[in-house]
Amino acid sequence: MKKIINVIIIVVINSTWVYSQDSLIVSDNEIKDEFVSEGATDNSTVVTETFASIRVVNNHSIEMIPVRSLEFIVSHKFGDLAGSNGGVATWFGLDNLEDVRIAFEYGLYKNMNAGYGRSKGIGHTTQVFDGYYKYSILQQRTSKMPISLVFVSAVSIPYGPASTDSTAPNSYPTFLNRFIFTNQILIARKFSDRISLQINLGYNHRNYVDYKDQNGLFFAGISGRFRMTKSFGFLFEYIHILDRPSAITYTNHLAVGIELLTGGHAFALTFANSTGMTENLFIPYTNRNWLQGQFRFGFSINRRFKL
Amino acid sequence: MLKNLLRVLFVIFTIVLIFSFKSGDVPRYSKYLKEEQVNIAELPVEDVLINLGEKPPLHYISLLDKDSARMGEEMIKYGELLDGSNKRISKYFYCTDCHNLQKESPDPANDSPKAVLEYGIENKIPFLPAATFYGMYNKRHWYNGDYAKKYGDLVEPTRDTLQNAIQLCATQCSQGREMTDWEIRCVMHYYKSLEYKIGDLVFTNYEINLLSKAIANNPSLAAEIIRSRYHQFNEATFGTSKIPEIEGYVPSMRNGEYIYVYGCLHCHSPQKEITNFDLGMDKLSFKFLDDKLYKYNSFSLSHITRYGTYAISGRRQYMPQYSMENMSDEQLLDLIGYIKFKAHE
Numbered sequence: 001m002k003k004i005i006n007v008i009i010i011v012v013i014n015s016t017w018v019y020s021q022d023s024l025i026v027s028d029n030e031i032k033d034e035f036v037s038e039g040a041t042d043n044s045t046v047v048t049e050t051f052a053s054i055r056v057v058n059n060h061s062i063e064m065i066p067v068r069s070l071e072f073i074v075s076h077k078f079g080d081l082a083g084s085n086g087g088v089a090t091w092f093g094l095d096n097l098e099d100v101r102i103a104f105e106y107g108l109y110k111n112m113n114a115g116y117g118r119s120k121g122i123g124h125t126t127q128v129f130d131g132y133y134k135y136s137i138l139q140q141r142t143s144k145m146p147i148s149l150v151f152v153s154a155v156s157i158p159y160g161p162a163s164t165d166s167t168a169p170n171s172y173p174t175f176l177n178r179f180i181f182t183n184q185i186l187i188a189r190k191f192s193d194r195i196s197l198q199i200n201l202g203y204n205h206r207n208y209v210d211y212k213d214q215n216g217l218f219f220a221g222i223s224g225r226f227r228m229t230k231s232f233g234f235l236f237e238y239i240h241i242l243d244r245p246s247a248i249t250y251t252n253h254l255a256v257g258i259e260l261l262t263g264g265h266a267f268a269l270t271f272a273n274s275t276g277m278t279e280n281l282f283i284p285y286t287n288r289n290w291l292q293g294q295f296r297f298g299f300s301i302n303r304r305f306k307l
Numbered sequence: 308m309l310k311n312l313l314r315v316l317f318v319i320f321t322i323v324l325i326f327s328f329k330s331g332d333v334p335r336y337s338k339y340l341k342e343e344q345v346n347i348a349e350l351p352v353e354d355v356l357i358n359l360g361e362k363p364p365l366h367y368i369s370l371l372d373k374d375s376a377r378m379g380e381e382m383i384k385y386g387e388l389l390d391g392s393n394k395r396i397s398k399y400f401y402c403t404d405c406h407n408l409q410k411e412s413p414d415p416a417n418d419s420p421k422a423v424l425e426y427g428i429e430n431k432i433p434f435l436p437a438a439t440f441y442g443m444y445n446k447r448h449w450y451n452g453d454y455a456k457k458y459g460d461l462v463e464p465t466r467d468t469l470q471n472a473i474q475l476c477a478t479q480c481s482q483g484r485e486m487t488d489w490e491i492r493c494v495m496h497y498y499k500s501l502e503y504k505i506g507d508l509v510f511t512n513y514e515i516n517l518l519s520k521a522i523a524n525n526p527s528l529a530a531e532i533i534r535s536r537y538h539q540f541n542e543a544t545f546g547t548s549k550i551p552e553i554e555g556y557v558p559s560m561r562n563g564e565y566i567y568v569y570g571c572l573h574c575h576s577p578q579k580e581i582t583n584f585d586l587g588m589d590k591l592s593f594k595f596l597d598d599k600l601y602k603y604n605s606f607s608l609s610h611i612t613r614y615g616t617y618a619i620s621g622r623r624q625y626m627p628q629y630s631m632e633n634m635s636d637e638q639l640l641d642l643i644g645y646i647k648f649k650a651h652e
Contacts, residue, residue, distance in 0.1 A: 048577035049585060066580040068398065193589040230595030263584035263605075304583055306398045306624070 047140040050148060050190040051198070053266045053302055054105065054113070054134075056223040057237040057255040059279055061198060062148040062188040064136050065107035070307050073103045073117070075277050075300040077270075082293025093296050098122060101277035103130075106307075111136040122275045122285060124170035125180075126160035130278045140189060150186040152202075155179060156280035169210045177208035180280040184219075197224045200239070204283050212247040219283055221253075231261040235268065239283055253286045266302040271295050352445055352503040356533060359526040364447060366469040368499045379497025382490060383408070383440070386483075393490065397483025399624045404574055404581055405437040405480070408501065414509040415442055415537035420635040424562060427569060434570035436615075436629045437480075438541045443469070444495075444502040448540035450475065453630065456545060470495065482623040508536040544631040548603060548610035550643065551636035563645025566638060574626070582624055590650070597650035600643065608643055 051061035054071065065071050079096025080086035086093050103117030113134040121128040132154035140148040157179055162172040172178050184202025191197065200221045209215055221239035228234070235257040244250065255272030273295045274282035288294035357363050381388050383402040387395045409432060412422040427434050449472035450462040458479055465472040470491050477486045486494070510518065514532055521529035568588075573579070575586040586592045599606035605616055605626075615628030629639075 046578060048587070069580070193591050227591060229598075230591040263582075305621075 045142045047142060047148070047190050050140065050188050050196045051225050052233065052259050052261055053268065053300075055268070055300065056198060056225065057235050057257045057268065057270050058253070058272060058274065058277065058282055058298075059200065059221065059223065059237055059239065060132075060134060060150070060152045060184075060186060061223070062136070062150040062186050064111070064134070064150075065105055065113045065304070067107040067110050068307050069107045070305045071105045071115075072303045072305065073101070073105065073300060075101045075103075075298065077272065077275055077277060077298035078296050080288070080294045081271070081296055084293075086293055098275040098296060099277045099281070101130075108133075117278065119277045119281075121158055121160065122281055124163065124168065125156075125158045125276075125281060125285065126170075128156050128158045128278070128281065130154060130156040130280060146189060148186075148188045150188075151183070152186065152279075153181070153183045154279055155181050156278055167211070169208060169213075172208060179207045180284070181205045182279045182283060184279070194227045194233075195224070197222065204280070206284060210248075212245060214243075214245055217244065217284055218242040225259070233259045235259055235270075237272075241283070250285065250287045251289055253282045254290060268300045268302075270298040270300070272298060349504045349506065351499075352505060352508065352533060352537070355505060356530050359522070359530040359533075361527075361530045364469075365467070366444070366495060368495060371499050372496050373500075375493045375496035376500040377497075379493035379495070380500075382494060383497060393487075394484065396477050396486060396490070397481035399483070400481040400581065402440070402476070402481070405435050405627055407432055407435055407439040408441060409439065410441050410507065411439045415503060415507055416509065416535065418538065418541075420631075420633060420638055423633075424565065424638060428561070428565050432569070433573045434566050434634075435573065436627045436633050440498060441501045442503045442507070442537060444498040445537060446540050450543075451540050452543035453545040454543050469498070480627065482618050482625070503537055505533075508533065510536060542630075542632050545628060546613040546631050546636070548607065548613055550600070550609045551640055553636060553640065556637060556640060558641045558644025560641075560645050560648060562638060562641035563643070563648075566634070566642045567645055570629075570634075570642075582626070593646050593649040596646045600647075608646065609639060612639060612642075 051063045053061065054063050054065060055061055058075075077098045077100075079090050079093035079098055081093045085096070090096050097120070099120050099122050101117050101119035103115055105113060105115030105117075108114050114132065115134075116129075116131045119128045119130065120126065132152060134150060134152045136148070136150050138145060138147060138149035140146060158170070159178065160170070163170045165171060166173075182202060182204045184200050186198055186200045188196060188198035200219075200223070202219055204217045204219060206213075206215055219239050219241050221237065223237035224235070226234045235255075237253070237255045237257075239253045241250070241252055251273065253272065253274040255270055255274065257268050257270035260267040260269070272282075273288040273290045274286040275288065275296065276282040276285055288296075353363065353367060357367075378388055382393075382396060383406075386397055386401045387393055409430075410426070411432060412418045412426045414422070424434065426432065446469070448466050449469065450458065450465045455462050458475065461475055461479060465475045473491050473494055474486060477483050510532075514536075518529055518532045521532060571586055572588075574581040575584060577585040577587065586596075595606075596608055600608055603610060605611050611626060612629050612634065616625040618625045
């Protein structure tokens with residue numbers, strides 16, 4: 001046997017036969033096709049990093065949390081920076097905490113995220129539990145697909161004590177009266193490495209409102225990002241209520257911010273006239289005016305973990 | 308008349324009978340032997356060495372179990388079995404984030420950074436910091452050289468036992484859980500499927516002549532010649548964060564681009580989701596790296612390439628460093644040159 005093998009070795013060594021390893025399982029070319037950063041050359045490459053975070057300023061962005069990743073978010077909004085309630089007396093609003101939210105948001109699937117959070121709440125809407133799910137319908141590509149399209153549906157439940165005043169908007173005759181819903185479509189495009197814009201259209205519904213107000217509000221918004229460097233950029237966000245009753249004195253949410261990326265964290269330092277942290281609060285309940293100094297400093301720290 | 312007809316038929320029958328033995332397929336047994344001669348070209352190097360009287364390695368597997376190898380391949384490529392019957396080994400890395408599964412150079416005896424880079428460019432193979440799994444089964448020592456600086460005494464049991472090396476890779480390199488015996492067994496079978504075959508080795512004419520004589524007269528010399536055609540272990544020398552200075556060296560943009568695309572972006576491409584620090588082919592990425600070139604921190608290219616980062620509590624993903632054996636100083640300069648060029652073009 002040894003002699004046979006020895007002879008065969010010589011035969012083989014003298015041959016120029018080339019050996020190749022066959023995969024034992026299904027090929028993973030799909031992954032590699034995406035990756036090969038032929039990024040520079042592949043015409044159908046997915047456009048990434050339209051925004052740095054899953055929020056632009058306060059509202060959702062089209063960015064998704066990767067599957068099996070958990071994002072821990074801590075967000076704050078302080079009191080009025082200027083105006084009658086701001087200035088040095090409140091150290092530019094830092095003495096007054098308007099709202100704070102702690103949330104865990106998770107990448108359920110490649111195209112679907114879900115998140116749960118709890119915030120202090122604003123005005124009569126206090127002790128707010130919120131949840132959302134977000135579904136990525138389209139993803140911008142370098143060719144053939146010019147936009148990204150995402151649907152977000154969010155619900156908030158303020159579980160603070162109901163008012164005994166039956167005319168108050170937080171008297172909540174039944175538990176269902178506490179629910180607030182927002183459904184919106186986000187349409188975004190990354191125009192260049194530095195500039196991204198997003199339009200959002202949606203509908204907000206509060207189950208219980210003041211008698212002068214209306215339950216359903218349609219809104220449209222625009223937000224954007226301008227990157228100065230890889231790790232630093234400017235953000236803005238504006239949401240306009242389309243059919244607010246004239247008897248209601250609420251205003252529209254306008255926010256600007258800067259983002260700082262460190263590789264593991266995404267920091268956003270923001271200034272906004274709205275006081276609420278989630279879309280179910282800052283869309284229907286913004287009642288402060290920038291021109292009167294009623295805007296506030298806020299920040300958000302996002303930390304992502306792999307599970 | 309009938310008699311003549313019978314005679315003619317007999318002659319025809321006889322002719323047909325004779326030719327039926329000379330035409331058509333070769334007999335089954337002969338065919339088998341012929342196939343065996345061709346297939347034997349894939350003769351595993353370890354088996355040949357054992358037939359030459361060499362002692363089998365500790366991890367020697369006499370017969371490849373394809374089902375085990377398939378499961379090993381799934382765990383290496385996807386971190387778990389695709390049927391979901393085991394728990395993920397690591398939630399941070401797959402083996403293929405750092406290891407290739409194919410040959411990295413045409414000659415296993417020459418896996419210098421230069422040879423690996425040229426072969427990688429030719430075959431579009433990722434340029435990774437860890438040794439390829441192709442031929443890992445044929446090594447005798449693992450976690451050599453400066454890996455002791457990184458993992459301390461943990462490398463001792465791995466240096467002569469492949470199973471221990473796999474376990475260290477699972478728990479430390481990929482920051483995952485301990486693998487069970489059957490999982491390691493499956494990975495071992497997959498390694499066996501990637502072992503060197505005689506056809507992988509490159510011999511000179513002189514060596515072939517010598518080998519031909521030695522096989523008949525001196526099997527231990529023949530084994531030595533075969534062993535000399537591939538490395539028994541991979542050396543590892545860690546560099547420093549200093550940007551190399553090589554007088555008169557002109558960085559190659561082609562090499563630099565390949566290292567960036569098939570090395571850096573292998574993990575830092577946003578779609579890979581291996582790290583939170585994403586890079587791309589955009590100018591902002593190049594400018595960022597260029598701006599940090601002379602810093603002494605993890606954003607500095609030479610620093611991160613030579614030192615890597617370490618897993619810390621709350622942030623287990625880390626970057627392994629490229630040893631001098633995996634990326635030469637010239638190649639580091641190629642990479643830096645390419646990034647500078649892209650940042651300022």
